[in-house]
Amino acid sequence: MKEAGRSLADSVRYMKGVGPAREKMLSRLGVATVEDLLFFFPERYEDRRNLASLESMGEGDTVSVAARVVALERRKTARKNLTIITALISDGRAMARAVWFNRVGLEKILLPGVRVLFYGRVDRRGGSLQLSNPEFEVLDEDGDETESLAIVPVYPSTAGLSQKVLRRITGAALEGFLPLLDEYLPEELRSRLNLPGIRESVRELHYPLSREDWKASRKRLAFDEFFLLQTGLALRRKAAGDWSPPAPSLPPGSLVRECLERVLPFTLTRGQKEASEEIFSDMARTVPMHRLLQGDVGSGKTAVALLALVAALDGGCQGAFLAPTEILARQHYQRLAPMLESLGARCALLTGALPQGERRAVHEGLESGEISVAIGTHALLSEKTAFARMGVAIVDEQHRFGVLQKHAFKSKGESPHVLVMTATPIPRTLTLTVYGDLAVSVIKDLPPGRIPVETRALPGKKMDKPLFFIEERAARGERCYWICPLIEESETLDLAAAEDRYAALRERFPSLGVGLLHGRLPQAEKEKTMEDFQQGRLSLLVSTTVVEVGVDVPEATVMVVEDAVRFGLSQLHQLRGRVGRGAFQAYCYLIEHQPISKIAAQSLHT
Structure with missing residues (x-):
């Protein structure tokens, strides 16, 4: 939003107290505009609401104390470039020291007799307690120190930017620019989900008034992130469907029915049936399928993949099954080939260990269409491997392959349906789910008789x-x-x-x-x-x-x-x-x- 020459897109450089030097420092924190600053939230908070007395301080405590400066001393040490500034302070009942290292200009601020609110860690040095590098705020002589006690934000920082400066800059952004932040969620939706407004949520995340309000505000901003992300992904999926070449429509036919009734030596579990139906629904469309099949080890993902291959055969297309290791590729071949061949489909194994003559024969069979299904390793990605009409590409243990490898595999067909499988949801899998436009099917149950390990x-x-x-x-x-x-x-x-x-x-x-x-x-x-x-x-x-x-x-x-x-x-x-x-x-x-x-x-x- 823009108002009277001000905008959330304004550079932070022109805010009071920033300038070119601090603009560079803020850029290291990912802050370039006023809007960035509004959404630059604290990494933690310090609760400074409870005022302690000097005599109640204990070693290791982090405390807020109000005291007067009695004296201030600056002393250079034998160690090069190290200066220690020590303030003797008193609250009328006890005395203590506050110590800083290499701080400039404290003599002009902490004058004897000035009332100051200190906040810092209590350490023991030389047998007495001291506040080490405390933050402080000079109090008005007639003011109430409790007005300065609050929950204080602690921001991610960088060299040259103190917490005091960061709090002052973010505070100025909140006061001057927060009214420009537009509410974009409908009132009906916010009311139904019990979400606070965007402006109060942003302010609460910077300066919380209570834990309950802070949690509600955090929930609102987390909802915004997921809402915008999912909206963007929905638009990307729609665009991908609109702009991709049409995939072959491959609804399940007589071969799938025969496979289920005669070839498979077992009845599908409920999870396998649900996953298969989702895959069949995708493959029947002319928009290319991009689906992740997730299931625990032994849940029966391979049987579901077999049905996807057979659906491709029903539509007169070829299928390819990519495995990460030669042992696994050979095992899949030994298990799937007899079932596929009993349906009249010729199946071939393609790995790097095959003799050159056998590899050449497989390449020729795939290119001519005589071979209906290829099961193999990285050899399937070779430039020499070409398909007459690939309908479905299946990747087992998909996290073992890079993005470029999977793209090369997919490009073996004009616009094939793609099914990727994994037993272990690892971070990269979760990232693909969010950013890779993958629909997800989950097999939650195990075949009957399986006993947990x-x-x-x-x-x-x-x-x-x-x-x-x-x-x-x-x-x-x-x-x-x-x-x-x-x-x-x-x-x-x-x-x-x-x-x-x-x-x-x-x-x-x-x-x-x-x-x-x-x-x-x-x-x-x-x-x-x-x-x-x-x-x-x-x-x-x-x-x-x-x-x-x-x-x-x-x-x-x-x-x-x-x-x-x-x-x-x-x-x-x-x-x-x-x-x-x-x-x-x-x-x-x-x-x-x-x-x-x-x-x-x-x-x-x-």
């Missing part, structure tokens, strides 16, 4: 407990994982190494099949190890996080993670999800050899 955090000295447990479980034909953060011993990191742990466990369990898996092994050896573990020829698999995502062995019931605090929560969540995928109770042991903080310990128990 029991998680136990143990110190390294109790590592024998999971060792005995592994021996017991392996005797029942169950499988166990042992995860280490390193492949080999490090000279700089005192952490468990997979190769050393593999050797130790082979010695401990000579009668058990113990395998080793990590990223440096040849592809053929990795595949052989995983196959042996899945088939039961190995009972214990020592590995790094190459098994973090997607690996599915229903007989696996024990997961041991050494130096667990070295892994992120999302990684631990994924690792724990490798067990408990069958009908047996599963257990996850988080081992920590070194002392850890309370926060880290709490995270291991979540």
